[in-house]
Amino acid sequence: MKIGLRTIKTGIAVSTTMLVTDFLNIEYPFFALIAALIAMQPTVSDSWHSGINRIIGTFIGAFVGLLFGFIAPINFLLVGLGLILLIYTMNRLGWTDSINIAGVVFLAIILNDEGVHIIYAVNRLIDTFIGISIALGVNYLIFPPTYDKKAISVINNVSSQVWLCIDKAVDMLTNEENYLEEIANIINEIEVELSESDKFLQLQLKEEKVKVYGVYNSKEMQIRLNLVKETLQHLHNLYGALEKGVKKEVLEIIIEDINILKDSMKKNHLPISKKQKRLINLQPSINIIRTIKKGLKYNPRVNQYPTDDVVRLMVVIYNLEELMSKVTLLIDLLPSKGK
Template sequence: MLFSKFSGGRILKTGISVFLTALICLALEWPAIFAVITAIVTIEPTASDSIKKGIVRFPASVIGAAYSMFFTAWFGNSAITYSLSAMLTIFTCHKLKLDAGILVATLTAVNMIPFTDAQFFDNFLVRLGTTSIGLAISTVVNLLILPPHYGKIIVDSTAELLANSAILLKMVFIDVSKGKKKKGTLDLFHRVLKDLEKAEQFCHFQRQEWKYHKHSEREMQKVHYEHKKILVIRQILFHLGNIIHAPINNSNNNLKNGKEIIAVVNSLALMLADRGNDKSPDHDALIANLLQYFWDLKNEKIMSCHFTAETTVLYEVLVLNDLVEKLHEIELTKK
């Protein structure tokens, strides 16, 4: 749901690019298929990416067209022509570091073979023309029509990440208290990680868009603060992952401060799920007790370089507390 608006805009821009590209090619009586393929793959999430990858795709398509014409001249419309054109296009593009253009170059190379007549050089020139039309139209459309604004998507993504991280936090420590690992906890962990990667990608897209479209200082600040929170959420997930992947068995659920830990976790979960929530009244006192107990345990095990299950859990709770408080500091700075 968060990304439907973004996807819808991209679909519409693809449709417009294909229509205009085909219209121009048909008016020139050139085969539209090659230009349309180029237009489709050149529509990127940002105008910056369209321009950068377009610069790579043009020479890659030239290479594919050249191989296609060369082998068609030698072997005609045969299986060996398709095979050699595809393989050498991929090999050459890779060697020349034109990897972003490999797909479109290979597709158009093999598509040219059945449409080629005896005028090989003329066909090659037409191919360059159709490629140029597809690249130009899709880039202009990406620049001028429905320029994406990722700010709202980023804000909504961050809110959803915080809510799901709160749920995950409670699930992880329920597993610890019971000495069991549940598949649902691991599944949610991986899902939140994927959502985090998408949110970080949208932050990257927005920064790229600012190079080509007007934006206000307020818009920049909003994305900046959301990105800072996303970075802290990544740290939170890292430490939750440490607990999830730590060895847990029935002997681990006998923590001396188990009730205090669960109380702290519940308080942290509330703070994560609703940024308006303050910590519980006894939160700081509980943290102080856990911190003292943690150092007492460490002093007892000073000769050992390994954390016990108990010290590991305590350490991660204390780190998670610092990270959640850091999130609140970011929220206060934003205001």
């Protein structure tokens, strides 16, 4: 298990904060170090929001702690009453994420037995600001986290997976083999990858709000993910039709063309690398599918069979065509060699 970049940056931020507090002769660097530790988040945007929440919590906690410290310091009744008032106020103002740190600062100030509550409170604010500033700087300047490539990488995987589903579906039509379980497993894998990519997209959207950009912007990522979602829907449609079954006698109408399609598909092998992407040409296979679809539609023999059976075969052919077209688009959207 390798050490992640965020872990390394957390160590850098805390160590740098310790050096700065030592240089500034800060007597109690604990709050600055904790602020740096907590403010180091997966995204710069999250670091910013975490820092703001901590500053708000520190300020409100210090203010209430000072107020109750002047009234009666280290009084068990006022400590409880002060916490109740503090939590109620934070909830009313909608600053729920700042409640914990506000409570910690409140307790630190009201229980401070040195007597100089104002100076202590101001020092805690300064400590917090130092820790947050350093964590933000480290997260922004040292390999700022971007999630575009992680999201886009799903395209290459999906291209291969969809092609495998198409191959299995055609094999089911020609060899009467049952590959439904394999197709279902592939669909599940794509759904998991798509869910992960959606999470990466949301993280990248956060980053772009604070001007942190990757190779791809969020709009490019959204276009690709939408295409994957459309592809996934066609896979579900194909699976549903195959699961209900295609009658052999209906399939005999187009079986010769299906075999021609299978031979054409053998010329195109996935996975597709960046070097291969321009060598792949799926258009001949797409044209064959369109010929099959047209031939099935106008073949007088279809009238001999139940409408449901013919429609089911048409659904299979239609979704094979759509999936082949989507694979072509996914291949075109593969990262170029320079990215």
